[in-house]
Amino acid sequence: MSNLIKDNAIVADEWTRVTPPSLGEETVRKQAGKVVLFKLTGEETFSAEQIAATQIPAGNALVPFTVWRANKDALASRVSQGEIGLLIATHEAIEDVMAEVKDINAFALVAVYVERFADGRIFTIGNLLRTRHDFKNELRAVGDVLRDQLFFLKRSGFNSYLIRADRSATEALASLKDFSEPYQGAVDIAQPAWRRTTR
């Protein structure tokens, strides 16, 4: 059974997530260049060798940002056919992603990978994609996605959630409705409570 929730229903996942192969003795790079990215312990940045060795299957493929960037030209026609989804990790700066992307709406799917539940950067990334970069298509949360994040994810602009494999998506669905009238304006409901109703 699928563990994907999209627009308040459990649906089949039509995307294959592409993961660069691990190359045996490769060392995990914890930071790129001189820019110190304050990452979660254990976050991985894919090496050039790993990226080069990545196979992108036919059909709908969800491709990590760095892999897509390295194969941008080769993938251009598949992007325009709606076959390529873009997978952003929470430690990747959204400005860097947008600097490479001409039209974010060319992607049928953008997913944000959160390695640990406690990593709240995913909410800001979702918000910026929707409000600043006008992304209109499916925005999906993947990784350590559990039901107690869903309400916040929804309010931050996500409309699909791949629930962690060992948890029930059916039960998670209920959490989208944890609160009926939120106080503050956010992505899904832009107006705060006091602008929506007479209090």
Add this chain to the structure above:
Amino acid sequence: MYKYDAIDQQIVNERVAQYRDQTNRYLAGELSEDEFRPLRLQNGLYIQRQAPMLRIAVPYGMLSSRQLRKLGNIAKKYDKAYGHFSTRQNLQLNWPKLEDVPEILAELATVEMHAIQTSGNCIRNITTDQFAGVAPDEVIDPRAMAEVLRQWSTFHPEFALLPRKFKIAVSGTEQDRAIVQAHDIGMEFYIDTKGKTAIKVWVGGGLGRTPILGTVIREHLEWQHALTYCEAIIRVYNVHGRRDNAYKARIKILVKALGIEDFKQQVEAEWLHLKDNPNTITEAELARVGQHFEAMPYESLPAHDSSFDSAIASNPAFAAWLKRCAHTHKQAGYRAVTLSLKPHGHAPGDATSEQMAIVADLADAYSFGELRVSHEQNLILADVKLSNLFPLWEKARAAGLATPNVGLLTDIICCPGGDFCSLANAKSIPIAEAIQMQFDNLDYLHDIGDLELNISGCMNACGHHHVGHIGILGVDKDGSEWYQVSIGGKQGNDASIGLVIGPSFSAEEMPGVVQRLIEVYIQERTPEERFIDTVRRIGVPPFKAHVYAEKQGQSKDAANV
């Protein structure tokens, strides 16, 4: 004070249901310890040494008598019939059962209370001056804005899982009493040159392991933009704050790492996008919330009351209490009163269920049914008529709530420490009690005068020891408990972080160490100087010399024998 409408009530009710479900899933083994931790913390539930600890939110320190009565009942029913008022103006229960917490929250919801975001890596309780609305030096009553901030920050989706906890304080007085400079964001309200309400915004302050006073990020912000400007600050922090090391994850570290100019540029750039979004506060919304904080229906009274004056003249104990515990008021014929939760030899900030019921009754009888919790861990009745001060004092005294030590050495600010808290390196309550007993002479205490003594059981600094005139920090050395002493810390407009005087002391030495610090002060002070003034004038060395000379002297004597 603020009264819930249907939306407010629905949110706390839904929270009770959500947390009940989360607890059930945890007890059924469907949530691991690690997965349940952030959920229970965002509801104020810690797992401590003896039992869980539940922190109940008291937004900006305001309570109604009904709420306090309920808190007393809850403490009796689910705990050991007492609670601890904290330096964040909240109430902590030290012994509730994990499985009872949903029921406690359900009871709290019936009196418009909750434990939302009282812990965890999110925006915490908004704090302010305990004399808000009644202080003579107040320019703007900050409570309406504090409530607007409370609602905005409650379940803010983008800031639900920040790198670390996030504390906001607001203040609207000439003399800051909310320690705005020791908060992640401090908002100081003032009237600008055009006669409009404006905010001076401080950022990156905080005590804890790395004490840093905040820096002004914006001298002038129109009040309408309070929320969107906070969103800009917290967004930059959420994206760039460190998540690899909890000790370096507060916003103050990011501000220091980038430098205030760079940080400010990023915030301002972000704010250009957020400014004027729908979270921009309107006059109508501020007025809607503000009507809950309008002045009480005061009687118009003369500035003097003859029965009050004669009670002072005939009763020195009453006069002594007034001197420390009654505070001037905006309204003629009224005083604000601090009920001391610092009787000598008791855990600072603790109140029994019975005392809570008594204070609730006193609030009903003498102060329009409302009260406040101060970050100094006392309770305040803000609106008492002069003619009621004497009967109030008699009743408060009978209940052990009238120790005339507010603002004095024994009004110790103190965290629960190693007796309860699993984070603590050392006990703090027994140290506070020992110092109180050492100075258990009211004439001597009054002669020493204004002095703030703060104790924290670990570097997390819940006892705010960095800003105590005398600060005591529990440290762990090879598995035993030691105490590091600093002097010269101060809260207020001219806030400062105290300086450590030297190597740490054992618990038994602590009352003597404080005694010797006081001896230096008594000897060196000019007639008008408070302890802190003398420290600032003569510096640490004379204090250090006296405290450690005595120590060395003792060991020399011992060697000579």
